Amino acid sequence: MNTTPTPRIAIVGAGPGGLTCARILQRHGIPATVYDHESGPEARDQGGTLDLHEDNGQIALREAGLLDEFFRLSRPEGQEMRQMDTDATILFHHTPEAGDRFKPEIDRGRLRDLLLDSLSLQPGTVRWGHTLRSVDGPADGPRHLRFADGTTIEADLVIGADGAWSTVRRAISAAVPRYSGVSFLEAWFHDVENRHADIAELVGQGGAAAADGDRGLFAQRNSGDHIRVYVIQRVPADWITGAGLTIQDTDGIRALLLDRYRDWSPRLRHLLTDNDGRYVDRPILALPVPHTWDHNPTITLLGDAAHLMPPLGVGVNLAMLDACELALALAKNSTVDEAIHAYEATMLPRSHRMQELLDGGAEELLSTELPDFADAESR
The missing domain is CATH 3.50.50.60 (FAD/NAD(P)-binding domain)
Structure with a gap:
């Protein structure tokens, strides 16, 4: 300049x-x-x-x-990307080529x-x-x-x-920003190869997703042997307080999620319940x-x-x-x-x-x- x-x-x-x-x-x-x-x-x-x-x-x-x-x-x-149905059957699997x-x-x-x-x-x-x-x-x-x-x-x-x-x-x-009508609930998993071996195998080295039209899950491998999971729902922005809960009420939220995902495979339901620590509420916004x-x-x-x-x-x-x-x-x-x-x-x-x-x-x-x-x- x-x-x-x-x-x-x-x-x-x-x-x-x-x-x-x-x-x-x-x-x-x-x-x-x-x-x-x-x-x-x-x-x-x-x-x-x-x-x-x-x-x-x-x-x-x-x-x-x-x-x-x-x-x-x-x-x-x-x-790497895996798409599964709610029974945890892999329907689509992309593996990147070398280089x-x-x-x-x-x-x-x-x-x-x-x-x-x-x-x-x-x-x-x-x-x-x-x-x-x-x-x-x-x-x-x-x-x-x-x-x-x-x-x-x-x-x-x-x-x-x-x-x-x-x-x-x-x-x-x-x-x-306006609320999109869809919300993420983030869950963390640490030391996954040792503490969450089944989840590590389910997710692979990249991401793994499943959805039924109303609910979804997306799990993503991070570095340092971590995985983050996003529970995806079409819900009001205040769905947690609307259920009489707070974001600190981990057990109450888990019980609510288990009920909402009750027809899903137990392997996928572990993504809702076995997380380390509290959930993080992330409503999806857009301009x-x-x-x-x-x-x-x-x-x-x-x-x-x-x-x-x-x-x-x-x-x-x-x-x-x-x-x-x-x-x-x-x-x-x-x-x-x-x-x-x-x-x-x-x-x-x-x-x-x-x-x-x-x-x-x-x-x-x-x-x-x-x-x-x-x-x-x-x-």
Whole structure:
């Protein structure tokens, strides 16, 4: 970027999208600061495993100079997929070929560490413990970011990479996420080869799914001998409290699930009952379709802040591709405003197409239809 003085860029959110954007900007000699509400990188569990696709997430990692390290850390065997019926009979089984790198798996925590380590040569790039309360100031800048601790910083560009409930988004859009009608309940299994050998065999090295049209289960191998299971139901958002329970009432929730899945195979029902620790409630949310906003010369969005969709394998990939394209636009254009125009001209149509494709897609997770693996890869 040839602008003088150098624009002050604030990225809100230290997830894969925000960190990817900061990394690529730094590689082009453009400083940026990432603000995150968490107290530090170890503040919470980062979630399960994800697949980074050759045609989006891996493109971003190549621009970040991290693709080879990603391949070293990733698990190509995690591309294995099993689809079962409710009797635990395997109906469909995809095993990746040797050398297949189309969408290898990596734990979210490892991906975040990879990106954070790449920024460590410039200390202070990521500032933890900064909970954003509001963004104000004139549309043409400078913008004021006001944090919960009372501090305020000025920026010439604010990038909202702060997820589903984005605070940055409120400055340019009134849209809020809506409940899809489908909810996940997450369960964890540790030391699975020793403590949960039958579940480890059932799931394999990748993912295993079963559904009956109303209920579903999806189990996914993580690194470190862990498995995460997602209990998928078409239920009200408050289904736990509606049953007179709380998320802390593990035994009560187990009893409820056993009743709802009473006709399923005992092998699959172990995924409901043998988990280590409490469940995690994850209602599936999505932004209105399509989500758009009037162009703003000092604010833009990427990832879930821009286009939250059901979790069907595209969210992190699109966030990282957004981040890559935004950083490159800032490097190639002479002003921030021109860069935002160039970025949104590509990002918004792409995200609208994907939002329309996945609108109501959470229901697909309950479908008994077998997947067309080749078609899924091509999309």
